[in-house]
Amino acid sequence: MTAHWAHVTISYGLVLGGFAALAVATMARLGAARRRLDALDPRARRMQDRT
16 A cells, blocks of 8 residues: 555545544534423423323
8 A cells, every 4th residue: 555545544534533523522412402401491391290
């Protein structure tokens, strides 16, 4: 493998790793937002009280 293709392979790996990190961070933020919304939404508490 030439040095060029080694750099191309490493670059692709870094890009894919970066996108994977962004996806994980997005899922974590989405989960935190859902938990906060559940805690702050008065309608959700009323629905839980009825069941």
